[in-house]
Amino acid sequence: MPASKTVSSKRAAVIKALAHPSRLLIAEALMDGEMCVCDLKDxxxxxxxxxxxxxxxxxQAGVLVSDKRGLNIYYRLACDCLGDFLRCLDQLAPKKATTKPCC
Amino acid sequence: MPASKTVSSKRAAVIKALAHPSRLLIAEALMDGEMCVCDLKDxxxxxxxxxxxxxxxxxQAGVLVSDKRGLNIYYRLACDCLGDFLRCLDQLAPKKATTKPCC
DNA sequence: ATACTATTTGGTTATTTTGCCAAATACCCA
DNA sequence: TGGGTATTTGGCAAAATAACCAAATAGTAT
Structure with a gap:
């Protein structure tokens, strides 16, 4: 069952929320539990x-949920499927840039 | 075990390769088997x-591998962990844009 | 070898994203 | 009520991305 373009677009928007070094670092940190903004800033x-x-x-993408307690706002992951996916991705070997020998 | 910035950057590069409607559509299609460029173009x-x-x-990100046979180049997924991840993502509910009532 | 086909690369422009600063909010507590 | 802290928002400049066209490349088959 091939995915429609609409479905792919929605999914891609969610994935894009993880497709940035800082954002992924945040998501990875939150796998161990919630953190407040100031801690994430550090x-x-x-x-x-x-x-x-x-x-x-x-x-907004639905990846995180937030929760205000006292002065701080705590963020946490909205789902716990990230770990498995990252473990799988880590097995991938990025292809070397040069197909042909250099120069 | 918090991820380092280097690790997060590498992972984010792979995720970015999936974080575009057309690219995700391609990846989803390839879950059913390899396709050549002209088919993917259509x-x-x-x-x-x-x-x-x-x-x-x-x-280059390592998400796909290619294979030339005859006149065509066939692409296929380098790993099969995408399906589970997408199924998980589909459970997420994107947050409505407006936190406060409009106007 | 030549012509043809499938795919990639180069170059350009328009759009989107990112990150900082400054200012605005929200809200707790004395 | 007023001060203080944590977080968000607006605005802007720099950087990255995406899409197209045209041209180059690789490889097959005649």
Whole structure:
């Protein structure tokens, strides 16, 4: 059953929410449990506003859910299927850039 | 075991190869078996050169492998873990854009 | 060898994404 | 109520991406 373009687009939007080094780092960290924005900011090492936008985008895509407690907002993963997928991806060998011998 | 930034970047590059409607459509189609570029071109409905660049990028990321037979080049998935992941993603509910009532 | 076919590459433009700064919000607590 | 902290939003410049056309390449078959 081939996927329709509409289905692929929706799925791609979710995948795009994981397709950035900082965003994936965040998702990986959240596999161990929820974290607040300030902790994620330290983890990523970018401006707080940048991290916040990443988080907002991931939440909108449905990848993360947030939860405010006290002064902080805690984010966590909306599903737990990430680990298996990453383990599988790690088996892939990226192809060397040069097909023909250099120069 | 928190992932390092280097690891996350490598993984993100692979995920990025799937994070585009046309590229994901291609990957989904290849779950049913290999296809040649001209068939994928028809599937995606874009210029042949555009499709070729998508394929090239996915192969370089390690997501696809290619195989030349006769006049055609056949592409297929390099791993079979995509289906489970997509099924999991399909359970996610994207958050509505508006947190506060409009206007 | 020549012509043909399938695919890739180069180049250009339009669009999207990213990241920072500054300013705005939200909301807890004294 | 006012100050303080955590987070989000708006705006902008730089960088990355995507799509097309045209031209190049690789390889087959005549």
């Amino acid at each position: 983890l990523v090492g970018a401006d707080m506003s940048t991290v916040s936008k990443h988080l907002s985008m991931m939440r | 599937l995606v409905g874009a210029d042949m050169s555009t499709v070729s660049k998508h394929l090239s990028m996915m192969r």
